[in-house]
Amino acid sequence: MATCLYRVGRWAFRRRRLVGGLWSGALVLAIAAAAMAPAGEEEDLSLPGTESQKAFDLLDERFPQSNSHGAESRLAFRAPDGQRVTARENKAAVEDALGSLDGGGQVASTTDPYETGAVSEDGTIAYSTITYTADAVDLTEATKSALEDAARHARDAGLTVEIGGSALDSEEEPGGTTEIIGVVVAAVVLVLTLGSLAAAGLSLLTAFLGVAIAFALVAALAVPLCLTSTVAILALMLGLAVGIDYALFITSRFRDERAQGSEPEEAAGRAVGTAGSAVVFAGATVFIALAGLGVVGIPELTKMGMGGAGAVALAVLVALTLVPALFGFFGRYCPEPSARHPRIAGR
Structure with a gap:
């Protein structure tokens, strides 16, 4: 796998304009599909087979004029x-x-x-x-x-x-203040850790692109698959978390390779071949765990699991292809670790 990923990293670096164009096109198509799709409607959460759901169903049967899920x-x-x-x-x-x-x-x-x-x-x-x-x-x-x-x-x-x-309760829209605060904190931590706006921005940019595509696809499939806003929120949170994490793995490895004297293309290939292997296994583990929610037999949990798993899969693909492609555009702006810690380079 490492050899295959090494080749993917070098290819993405060389074909950076093609890779960037493909991902940009995917984003545009996903947003267009979401814009043209009808708005999905929120459905009542049901838990088939549970005692509480049986009680709700009995209430609806005996008292059809009321709504057991009503406010x-x-x-x-x-x-x-x-x-x-x-x-x-x-x-x-x-x-x-x-x-x-x-x-x-x-x-x-x-x-x-x-x-x-x-x-x-x-x-x-x-x-x-x-x-x-x-x-x-x-x-x-x-x-x-x-x-x-x-x-x-x-x-x-x-x-x-x-x-x-609950009658006067208001529902918070997806992508609210909490997510914005989380992104700001993540940006500050990345800048302090990497010591470079370019390196931090690269991780955030790729994470945002993956999340935007996942979010748009959930919106586009909301009606045919009966997806609720909960699925979109989960895809947003997981996509941001793993997207930043996976891009950071590969970026850190790229900077280490550059500090050891590797050429940019070779450093990109080695970064994807080494750190990319960890990204693939980590992403596969999270994907399987989320997809496993379908075993429970609760429709809403199955939808949430598949939505989150799709966002994680996108984050892995972005990290393995778009991140090395961006090294070709902005890699020279990412300072090597030796620039801040000269003694490390001399060991």
Whole structure:
């Protein structure tokens, strides 16, 4: 394998324009496919064969008018100091607030705290549970506004009202602040470790390209394969992690070979032939582990595993081909270790 990878590294270095063009074309095609593909819809997570899933299925069968996966909200009412929620005026305010929610387009049911006994022993606090026919991400703005309006009307009547539950939860979009912070930290660590913006940027650039292709392919296949945003998030995280890692292996080896006097093309071949072998075995291990999630028999886990495995496979291919190709373009800007540690070169 090392000999084969050595030849791949030298070939990619010599044919760097061809390799760079092929990967750029793959990125453009993947983005175009994602742009033309219809947007995928989020599906309820199901766990076939588990006791909890059987319970959800039974609830849906016995109570088809409700959604066992639907959003839920709680309105907690507290009477003013020295008063009780069971007092006539306060009780009327609570019932008016809950009554404004009855009959809403996505409201499955509301509980009356005075009938269900959801009133504290001292009579100062009561709460109602509102269930919806849709999950939190599918609730309309009108439904959410109705919940907030009900709470505001009760507050205007003198009650203290708090809203809980999942109805007002917002879903974070893939590629949010967490991923950006992670990339910034990774860039700082790479620059400090390698002592070169070019070397650090090369690792980040190749990782970004692999992640972009993987992310675009997940978006393009979302509808035919029923992929959710969770698959895209996993592909993004794994692609960034292993993409930076694998590119760093080969880049570090390339710099070591250059420090020992090898010509750029020879150094690229040796870097891929040696460090590339570790990349292949590491990537294969992660690929098999992720693909093995399909053995569990849970559709969502299978999709997540295959999406992550695809991102890892792309990271390996990018590291073995695009990284040595970029050495041909930017290798001279990557300082050799001996430039910072002269004593190492003299040993």
